[in-house]
Amino acid sequence: MTQATLVYDGKEFPLEVIEGTEGERAIDVQKLRAQTGLVTFDPAYGNTGSCKSAITFIDGEKGILRYRGYPIDEVATRARFTEVCWMLIYGRRPELQELKDFREKLTRHTLIHEDMKKFYEGYPAGAHPMAIMAAMFSALQTFYPDDGDVDQNIVRVLAKSKTLAAFAYKKSIGQPFIYPKNDLSWPANFLRMMFAVPAEEYEVPREVEDALNLLLILHADHEQNCSTSTMRMVGSSEANLFASISAAICALWGPRHGGANEQVINMLEQIQASGSNCQKFIDEVKDGKSGIKLMGFGHRVYKNFDPRSRVLKDAADRILGKLGINDPMLELAKKIEETALSDEYFVKRKLYPNVDFYSGIIYRAMGIPSSMFTVMFVLGRLPGWIAQWKEQRDEEGGYRIHRPRQIYVGETLRPFEDLNTKNL
Numbered sequence: 001m002t003q004a005t006l007v008y009d010g011k012e013f014p015l016e017v018i019e020g021t022e023g024e025r026a027i028d029v030q031k032l033r034a035q036t037g038l039v040t041f042d043p044a045y046g047n048t049g050s051c052k053s054a055i056t057f058i059d060g061e062k063g064i065l066r067y068r069g070y071p072i073d074e075v076a077t078r079a080r081f082t083e084v085c086w087m088l089i090y091g092r093r094p095e096l097q098e099l100k101d102f103r104e105k106l107t108r109h110t111l112i113h114e115d116m117k118k119f120y121e122g123y124p125a126g127a128h129p130m131a132i133m134a135a136m137f138s139a140l141q142t143f144y145p146d147d148g149d150v151d152q153n154i155v156r157v158l159a160k161s162k163t164l165a166a167f168a169y170k171k172s173i174g175q176p177f178i179y180p181k182n183d184l185s186w187p188a189n190f191l192r193m194m195f196a197v198p199a200e201e202y203e204v205p206r207e208v209e210d211a212l213n214l215l216l217i218l219h220a221d222h223e224q225n226c227s228t229s230t231m232r233m234v235g236s237s238e239a240n241l242f243a244s245i246s247a248a249i250c251a252l253w254g255p256r257h258g259g260a261n262e263q264v265i266n267m268l269e270q271i272q273a274s275g276s277n278c279q280k281f282i283d284e285v286k287d288g289k290s291g292i293k294l295m296g297f298g299h300r301v302y303k304n305f306d307p308r309s310r311v312l313k314d315a316a317d318r319i320l321g322k323l324g325i326n327d328p329m330l331e332l333a334k335k336i337e338e339t340a341l342s343d344e345y346f347v348k349r350k351l352y353p354n355v356d357f358y359s360g361i362i363y364r365a366m367g368i369p370s371s372m373f374t375v376m377f378v379l380g381r382l383p384g385w386i387a388q389w390k391e392q393r394d395e396e397g398g399y400r401i402h403r404p405r406q407i408y409v410g411e412t413l414r415p416f417e418d419l420n421t422k423n424l
């Protein structure tokens with residue numbers, strides 16, 4: 001067993017060093033406080049491993065991302081989303097019959113209870129779809145009280161997520177809800193519920209269906225990011241799957257996390273409106289006075305490049321070309337990337353495009369409004385959230401509630417004087 005030694009207060013404390021299958025090492029500090037009275041201090045957990053996981057591996061220095069050991073570029077270009085869902089959640093690629101059964105279940109559970117539609121009537125027209133999604137996932141528990149059948153609830157979540165999302169979009173544009181069609185794939189079913197209207201049939205273009213399939217897979221998991229850590233933390237109290245997902249959706253919504261994809265398009269539109277002067281915008285970001293960030297850039301883990309961003313940049317060219325769309329936003333995004341990557345400020349801080357930088361341009365080309373971009377991130381990330389939540393639940397020897405410690409820096413002991421305020 002590899003050890004580290006902590007020398008503190010004139011004594012030596014041996015600490016075990018654990019190693020993962022990819023050679024990552026960590027000091028096991030589970031007994032540190034009992035042995036030394038010390039806790040570790042690591043705000044934002046930048047240097048803290050919260051769990052052991054076999055689902056996703058990231059090497060930030062080398063720009064590596066693998067799902068269950070498979071490289072992301074191969075999975076994203078060779079698999080269908082429903083197979084990736086099963087693989088992330090159950091730990092291996094499904095046999096053909098397992099996949100067929102899973103797809104059949106997802107198809108059969110796409111409808112939501114008719115009473116759930118009444119919730120949508122209560123939302124104001126301009127309600128942000130992420131607020132609706134967080135509320136609707138929590139509400140799912142009222143229709144499916146936690147009967148302990150985790151696999152059934154996993155099917156319900158993955159099947160109904162596309163319906164809840166499409167209904168949120170239809171609500172926002174005042175159009176009637178479109179019901180699912182059972183002979184369509186997961187991505188095609190969602191796109192039809194988004195864009196069909198009752199008056200006419202809607203044929204989902206294959207290139208749009210394939211583009212969505214790619215985007216969903218690229219977003220499917222990303223180890224212990226903010227929203228997945230939220231999913232694990234909420235799940236650690238034995239909260240049910242629906243409630244845990246609702247919490248993860250709220251965490252993802254923030255502009256530093258999944259909300260960035262919506263902010264990237266807003267940022268590009270602002271740059272375009274002010275004359276598309278990329279250097280001027282980059283200079284504003286660098287001087288820091290305005291507090292603006294280059295949205296879609298930077299990452300806590302990737303310090304070389306985000307492999308998903310590379311796949312998405314190529315896909316944006318290909319998909320817009322196939323759809324015959326010439327979106328100036330794409331050229332502007334490439335110009336911004338080129339300007340930033342040749343600027344010392346970004347190079348020194350190892351800031352590269354992340355998954356959010358190009359994804360919005362593809363969603364736009366598919367006709368999806370920017371208010372729905374983070375909802376698209378939810379739909380892709382659901383299998384990852386579920387897989388991580390389930391991995392924790394299935395841990396050998398059980399799992400503990402997450403309860404970090406702190407360093408108290410407030411007032412020390414002082415008397416609470418009786419100022420005879422009780423009768424006020």
Ligand code: SDX
Pocket residue numbers: 221222224225226255256257258260285292293294295296297298299300301349351354355356
């Ligand atoms: C996702 O964790 C995951 O895996 C997330 C994700 C997933 O799949 O789940 O990959 C999805 O959330 C991607 C990130 C999307 N967010 C954005 O694009 C928002 C813009 N990016 C930043 O807010 C930032 O880069 C973060 C939040 C992504 C990372 O923040 P960190 O790791 O806390 O880095 P930091 O804020 O400490 O930055 C270090 C330096 C700072 O400058 P100095 O104080 O050293 O002078 O880099 C600067 C920051 O000001 N910086 C940026 C910047 N990001 C960091 N400066 C300008 N523009 C940026 N985007």
